[in-house]
Amino acid sequence: MIQQEAPRRDLYALIEAYFRTRFATGNPLITEAVNRMLAAGGKRIRPRFTLLAAEAAGAPAGDHLPLAAFMELIHVATLIHDDVVDHATTRRGVNATAVDFGNRISVLAGDYLFAWIFKNVTADHPHPIPHILSAALADITDGEVLQLKALGNLDLGVEEYVEIAGKKTASLFAASAACGAIAGGAPANVVAAVRSFGYAYGIAFQMQDDYLDMTSDEATVGKPVGNDLREKKMTIPVVLALAGADRDFRGDLERYYTGDDESPERVAGIVAAIGSHGGLTATRTAVAEYVGLAKAALAPLGNLPARAEFVAIADALLA
Amino acid sequence: MIQQEAPRRDLYALIEAYFRTRFATGNPLITEAVNRMLAAGGKRIRPRFTLLAAEAAGAPAGDHLPLAAFMELIHVATLIHDDVVDHATTRRGVNATAVDFGNRISVLAGDYLFAWIFKNVTADHPHPIPHILSAALADITDGEVLQLKALGNLDLGVEEYVEIAGKKTASLFAASAACGAIAGGAPANVVAAVRSFGYAYGIAFQMQDDYLDMTSDEATVGKPVGNDLREKKMTIPVVLALAGADRDFRGDLERYYTGDDESPERVAGIVAAIGSHGGLTATRTAVAEYVGLAKAALAPLGNLPARAEFVAIADALLA
Numbered sequence: 001m002i003q004q005e006a007p008r009r010d011l012y013a014l015i016e017a018y019f020r021t022r023f024a025t026g027n028p029l030i031t032e033a034v035n036r037m038l039a040a041g042g043k044r045i046r047p048r049f050t051l052l053a054a055e056a057a058g059a060p061a062g063d064h065l066p067l068a069a070f071m072e073l074i075h076v077a078t079l080i081h082d083d084v085v086d087h088a089t090t091r092r093g094v095n096a097t098a099v100d101f102g103n104r105i106s107v108l109a110g111d112y113l114f115a116w117i118f119k120n121v122t123a124d125h126p127h128p129i130p131h132i133l134s135a136a137l138a139d140i141t142d143g144e145v146l147q148l149k150a151l152g153n154l155d156l157g158v159e160e161y162v163e164i165a166g167k168k169t170a171s172l173f174a175a176s177a178a179c180g181a182i183a184g185g186a187p188a189n190v191v192a193a194v195r196s197f198g199y200a201y202g203i204a205f206q207m208q209d210d211y212l213d214m215t216s217d218e219a220t221v222g223k224p225v226g227n228d229l230r231e232k233k234m235t236i237p238v239v240l241a242l243a244g245a246d247r248d249f250r251g252d253l254e255r256y257y258t259g260d261d262e263s264p265e266r267v268a269g270i271v272a273a274i275g276s277h278g279g280l281t282a283t284r285t286a287v288a289e290y291v292g293l294a295k296a297a298l299a300p301l302g303n304l305p306a307r308a309e310f311v312a313i314a315d316a317l318l319a
Numbered sequence: 320m321i322q323q324e325a326p327r328r329d330l331y332a333l334i335e336a337y338f339r340t341r342f343a344t345g346n347p348l349i350t351e352a353v354n355r356m357l358a359a360g361g362k363r364i365r366p367r368f369t370l371l372a373a374e375a376a377g378a379p380a381g382d383h384l385p386l387a388a389f390m391e392l393i394h395v396a397t398l399i400h401d402d403v404v405d406h407a408t409t410r411r412g413v414n415a416t417a418v419d420f421g422n423r424i425s426v427l428a429g430d431y432l433f434a435w436i437f438k439n440v441t442a443d444h445p446h447p448i449p450h451i452l453s454a455a456l457a458d459i460t461d462g463e464v465l466q467l468k469a470l471g472n473l474d475l476g477v478e479e480y481v482e483i484a485g486k487k488t489a490s491l492f493a494a495s496a497a498c499g500a501i502a503g504g505a506p507a508n509v510v511a512a513v514r515s516f517g518y519a520y521g522i523a524f525q526m527q528d529d530y531l532d533m534t535s536d537e538a539t540v541g542k543p544v545g546n547d548l549r550e551k552k553m554t555i556p557v558v559l560a561l562a563g564a565d566r567d568f569r570g571d572l573e574r575y576y577t578g579d580d581e582s583p584e585r586v587a588g589i590v591a592a593i594g595s596h597g598g599l600t601a602t603r604t605a606v607a608e609y610v611g612l613a614k615a616a617l618a619p620l621g622n623l624p625a626r627a628e629f630v631a632i633a634d635a636l637l638a
Contacts, residue, residue, distance in 0.1 A: 026457070026461060027461050027464055027465075029464060029468070030464065078430075081426050081427075081430060084422075084426060085422050085423040085426050085427075086423075103403075103404050104404040104405075104467060105464065105467065107400050107403060107404050107426065108400075108404075108460050108463050108464050108467075109464075110430070111397075111400060111429070111430075111433070111456070111460040112457060112460035112461060112464065114430070114433055114434070114456075115433070115453050115454075115456035115457035115459075115460055116457050118437050118449070118453035118456075119450060119453040119454045119456075119457045122441070122446065122447075122449045122450035122453055123450055126446070127441065127445070128441075130437070130441045130449055131438060131441035131442055134434050134437035134438040134441055135434075135438045137430070137433075137434035137437075137438075138345070138431060138434035138435050138438045140434075141427050141430040141431035141434055142345060142346050142431060144427050145346055145348060145349065145424065145427050145428075145431065146346075148423060148424065148427075149348070
């Protein structure tokens with residue numbers, strides 16, 4: 001079989017065209033709120049995983065665009081709610097939904113989107129796809145609650161961090177890939193392979209997100225930098241810097257996490273201390289480890305073109 | 320067949336015992352938040368509809384308690400979110416969830432509950448039950464958005480009011496009854512009958528809720544009275560009082576709805592004017608009409624004991 005590489009590859013464009021021309025919920029105001037979020041950008045990694053997994057199963061990506069779109073929309077709905085509770089003013093460099101539409105519409109828009117997605121996925125897909133998708137949403141919210149409970153907990157270990165990141169972030173990447181494979185008719189070992197890939201990728205993705213929050217700038221990541229530290233989140237650079245840290249460093253972090261000085265100078269000082277205690281270097285190593293795990297999980301895909309594209313997306317985290 | 324009335328009838332106690340002894344989500348903090356809401360009271364009408372409909376299908380009510388509980392929990396989750404966006408401090412006379420747990424946990428708790436319910440219902444029930452449940456949640460949130468858009472719209476007609484109440488309130492009563500009948504193995508005409516009953520009951524229920532908001536007192540309804548008017552909602556007494564109203568009354572309502580005087584005296588004056596323009600009497604008539612429609616829909620149930628209990632619940636709205 002001759003591989004038709006060029007037209008099949010541009011999954012991002014396929015997804016964007018779908019959202020632009022075919023996406024609409026039953027409520028015009030909510031469709032508009034979602035479209036504004038979508039227009040602000042995003043790499044559409046979750047729906048790309050769905051389409052690539054469908055391709056790995058031998059199915060045409062174009063047949064699975066609505067399912068792929070659900071994955072991005074679950075993510076969008078959780079972001080809309082996050083921005084309400086965080087009183088965020090911007091998201092991906094544009095106004096947060098709550099700024100343009102108010103808190104009421106934002107909470108309702110997220111709820112409606114969840115319900116609209118499940119209403120459609122239960123109409124169009126047999127078990128277990130609706131179950132995998134709702135279990136992923138349960139994981140996301142459970143993970144966010146666990147993260148809130150862990151705020152400022154300097155005793156949080158790497159295993160607990162990975163459990164939280166697994167629920168909050170990796171679960172939806174795993175579900176996106178698994179659902180695409182199932183919808184495409186993949187055998188169980190391929191479903192398991194892309195699910196494992198999505199899960200390990202998701203852990204790496206969250207770790208890299210934590211890293212960028214300390215090392216990048218607002219223009220690059222589209223949100224204020226040092227945010228995680230200001231919110232007293234336990235991110236992976238903090239967890240890794242604390243492993244075997246001296247008493248002075250730990251004491252300084254304790255004062256930061258229990259205090260209320262979140263000035264740019266203080267935050268920059270904490271970032272520098274995390275760096276000098278190896279937290280940033282160790283984070284990059286951990287990202288690379290999970291990227292390696294993700295790629296290794298793809299062995300059952302043999303030399304399918306989808307495998308190379310999955311690998312390229314994972315490697316991009318290391319760029 | 321001898322009807323075993325006594326033990327079978329106390330569905331409320333069955334539901335309460337289920338929540339008390341068998342209900343737990345995967346997140347202890349969220350289970351606790353839900354249990355506080357449940358402990359504050361409620362008549363459990365939605366789960367009772369599920370159990371009665373299962374009985375009408377010839378199934379033992381006790382076999383369908385988890386499904387019945389999902390109906391109450393969908394309702395509880397929407398209330399938790401409503402209280403966040405309304406900045407409500409009390410619900411059923413006790414602290415709103417956001418007061419005890421904060422806005423973040425409250426938004427996440429509602430999201431988690433929705434996801435947890437769908438995760439379980441998709442694992443335990445075949446199509447179309449998960450679809451009916453998610454479509455009902457889409458209706459509820461869609462109806463709430465439509466209600467927000469209709470705030471202060473004095474041109475809102477009875478038909479539009481009924482459409483909004485149908486989505487916001489009646490849809491879940493209809494789904495609760497329909498899912499119980501389907502799970503119990505009822506024939507299509509019985510499913511349709513209890514669904515129609517639930518829908519008409521839900522419209523009557525919302526109209527009566529609107530009525531009580533103008534005529535009851537805080538101790539009776541467990542929330543501040545005149546709330547709907549203060550929020551500039553278009554409730555059925557307002558819609559009906561405006562039908563054929565004189566210019567002076569309409570002008571006064573316009574001033575109230577566009578102004579910012581929501582003092583107890585002003586609200587009491589508006590309620591009195593709605594009453595003298597027939598809005599309250601017409602509302603009671605409309606409630607009775609929908610109760611009549613609800614009861615008439617039950618004809619396919621013949622003389623099943625469940626029918627009498629459905630009728631008693633509907634008639635209680637007229638007491």
